[in-house]
Amino acid sequence: MYQMLRPLPAEEERFARLLETLRCPRCQGTFSFERHRQKQPGLGIFGVLRCACSERPVLDAIPVLVDKPLVARTHWSGEAETRGRGAAELCAMIRDGRGFEALLDAITVPIVAPHRLRRLLPLPDSIWESEPLLRFGGWLRQRQLLSRLKKPRDAQSARDWLNLFYGRGSPLSGALYNYFFHRFTQPRYLAALSLFTLLPPSDKPVLDIATGFGHFAHHLQNGEVPHPVIGLDFNFFPMWAARRVMVPKASFVVADATEGLPFPDGAFSGVTCSDAFHFMAEKTRVLEECDRCVDNGPVIFTRVGNAQVLPPDGPVELSPGSYRALFAGKTLRMFGELDLVKSYLRHLGPDLSHDARPDELAFDKYLSIVVFPDGELPPRPSFERWPHCVGVLGINPLYAARPRADGGLDLSLGDMPSKWFALQNAAALMYLPQRTTITRADLDAMKSGQMTPALGALIDRFVVIGMPSGYATPRADRPSRSGPSNVHEESPVSAA
Ligand SMILES: C[S@@+](CC[C@H](N)C(=O)[O-])C[C@H]1O[C@@H](n2cnc3c(N)ncnc32)[C@H](O)[C@@H]1O
Structure with a gap:
C-alpha cells in the first residue's frame, strides 16, 4: 500500500x-x-x-x-x-x-x-x-x-x-534546490508578498501561473485573506509534490501558459506569476489570456528579468521600455524589486501613486508589473499580521543552530548556501540578523503555538517564519540524527 x-x-x-x-x-x-x-x-x-x-x-x-x-x-x-x-x-x-x-x-x-x-x-x-x-x-x-x-x-x-528532484545525482541539480528550499525569506519573495496584498477577497480562485513547488500557493491559500488557488505549470513533478506536501488544499493543472489558458473568461479574482514571465517567448499571448481569464482583479507578474542588466536570465528577457510597449494601452504599474521589499518591511503593499518610467528602472535587474484590467487603481494596501508567518512557525532554515546551556539555541546566518545564492539574495542582509538567540521558553512557546514578545521580535527579523506543516522536517516524530541542534523542527500549531 x-x-x-x-x-x-x-x-x-x-x-x-x-x-x-x-x-x-x-x-x-x-x-x-x-x-x-x-x-x-x-x-x-x-x-x-x-x-x-x-x-x-x-x-x-x-x-x-x-x-x-x-x-x-x-x-x-x-x-x-x-x-x-x-x-x-x-x-x-x-x-x-x-x-x-x-x-x-x-x-x-x-x-x-x-x-x-x-x-x-x-x-x-x-x-x-x-x-x-x-x-x-x-x-x-x-x-x-x-x-x-x-x-x-x-x-x-x-x-x-x-532533495530527490533537485539534489545531488539528479539531472536537474544545481541552484534549484537552494532556490526552492530557501524560498520563503528571499527578497524577491517578500517583494511578491507585498504585491499580493493587491488581490481582492473573493470566492473565485487566484490563478498562480508557473507555480513551481507551490510556495506562493501556500501563502495565497492560507493567508490573512485566504484565496482558493489553482496552480499551473508545465512541469508535473513539482506540482505533484506541492499538492502532496505543501498545499493539499490547492488544485493544480499541467499546462503551458504560452499555449492558451485552460479556463473560461472571468474565472479568477486575480492572476499571479512569479519568476517565469521573462522566460516565456509568447508574452503578448500570455497577457491576453490573463486578461481574458481574470474578473476585474489584478494580473501580477513579479520577478521579471530586465535584459538591460547582465547576466541575462534566459534568452527572451526584455528591457523595461519593451515591457511597457508590450503592455501598451493598459493601466499598469512597474516596480523595482528593492522598492517592493522596502514596502513589505513597512507592512505595506506597493505604492501605486508613482508610475515609474522605464529609465527609472534601467538598473533594476528584476521588475514587477501589475496590470489592472478594469483600469482602476486600488488604494495602497497595508497589513497587520506579517504574511511570512503564515503556516506553522519554525526557525528559518537559513540559520545554523548551536544548543545553549539553558536549553535555548544560538542561531547564526553563517555562510549562505552557495555563492550564487548569496549574490542573488544579498539584499536579505538588510533584514536578516547575522546572529541571535532563542530561549528555551520561546522555543517551547513556538512549538505549542503560543506567542511571546521575544518570538514576535524574531518573526519581525525573519528568524522565525511560517512554513507549510512538515516543510523542513517531517511532521511525524522521528529521532533527530543531528541531536538537539536540529533546528528545522517546527511547531505543530499555526502561528498566532
Ligand atoms: C523559477 S520557477 C518559479 C516557481 C514559482 N513561481 C516561484 O516563484 O517559486 C519557474 C517556473 O516556471 C515554470 N514555467 C516556465 N515556463 C512556463 C510555461 N510556459 N508554462 C507553464 N510553466 C512554465 C517552470 O516549470 C518553473 O516551475
Whole structure:
C-alpha cells in the first residue's frame, strides 16, 4: 500500500470544482470526466478528460493538458530534460488500470552520475549519458521512489522531496534546490508578498501561473485573506509534490501558459506569476489570456528579468521600455524589486501613486508589473499580521543552530548556501540578523503555538517564519540524527 498516495481530505469536492473551471486549451470546450479504477488499491483520482477535440489524462487529481510528452522541462526554455509519455499513452495506461505506473514515470527524474564521479572517472559524455546508464539511473530512482511512496505523508518533509528532484545525482541539480528550499525569506519573495496584498477577497480562485513547488500557493491559500488557488505549470513533478506536501488544499493543472489558458473568461479574482514571465517567448499571448481569464482583479507578474542588466536570465528577457510597449494601452504599474521589499518591511503593499518610467528602472535587474484590467487603481494596501508567518512557525532554515546551556539555541546566518545564492539574495542582509538567540521558553512557546514578545521580535527579523506543516522536517516524530541542534523542527500549531 502506497500511503503517500492516499486520497487527501476533501479531494473529491476540490476536483469537482476544478473540473467546472477547466476548459480545453485548444477548443475551449468543457470536459467530461471518465474515472478509472486502478490496479493499485487506495489511490486518489485517476481518469481521462474528454472534450470535442481531445482526450487528456488525470494523474493523481492533476489534469495534464499539454500536447507534448510529460517530461521534466527546463524553466527558461521548456526543453525536455527527461523522457516521458504522451497524452494518448497515458490515457491508455489509466484505462488499463496502470495509473500508478504512469504516475511513477511522471515523477521519475533518473539518477545520473554526479560531477565529482565524472571528474574522477573521465569517461566521454556519450558513455555517461548512454541509454543503458540512463535506464539504470531511472530504475535506481524508481526503487527510491517506491520506498518513499510507502511512507505516510507525515513521515517525510517537503525538503526530502526537493532533495530527490533537485539534489545531488539528479539531472536537474544545481541552484534549484537552494532556490526552492530557501524560498520563503528571499527578497524577491517578500517583494511578491507585498504585491499580493493587491488581490481582492473573493470566492473565485487566484490563478498562480508557473507555480513551481507551490510556495506562493501556500501563502495565497492560507493567508490573512485566504484565496482558493489553482496552480499551473508545465512541469508535473513539482506540482505533484506541492499538492502532496505543501498545499493539499490547492488544485493544480499541467499546462503551458504560452499555449492558451485552460479556463473560461472571468474565472479568477486575480492572476499571479512569479519568476517565469521573462522566460516565456509568447508574452503578448500570455497577457491576453490573463486578461481574458481574470474578473476585474489584478494580473501580477513579479520577478521579471530586465535584459538591460547582465547576466541575462534566459534568452527572451526584455528591457523595461519593451515591457511597457508590450503592455501598451493598459493601466499598469512597474516596480523595482528593492522598492517592493522596502514596502513589505513597512507592512505595506506597493505604492501605486508613482508610475515609474522605464529609465527609472534601467538598473533594476528584476521588475514587477501589475496590470489592472478594469483600469482602476486600488488604494495602497497595508497589513497587520506579517504574511511570512503564515503556516506553522519554525526557525528559518537559513540559520545554523548551536544548543545553549539553558536549553535555548544560538542561531547564526553563517555562510549562505552557495555563492550564487548569496549574490542573488544579498539584499536579505538588510533584514536578516547575522546572529541571535532563542530561549528555551520561546522555543517551547513556538512549538505549542503560543506567542511571546521575544518570538514576535524574531518573526519581525525573519528568524522565525511560517512554513507549510512538515516543510523542513517531517511532521511525524522521528529521532533527530543531528541531536538537539536540529533546528528545522517546527511547531505543530499555526502561528498566532
Ligand atoms: C523559477 S520557477 C518559479 C516557481 C514559482 N513561481 C516561484 O516563484 O517559486 C519557474 C517556473 O516556471 C515554470 N514555467 C516556465 N515556463 C512556463 C510555461 N510556459 N508554462 C507553464 N510553466 C512554465 C517552470 O516549470 C518553473 O516551475
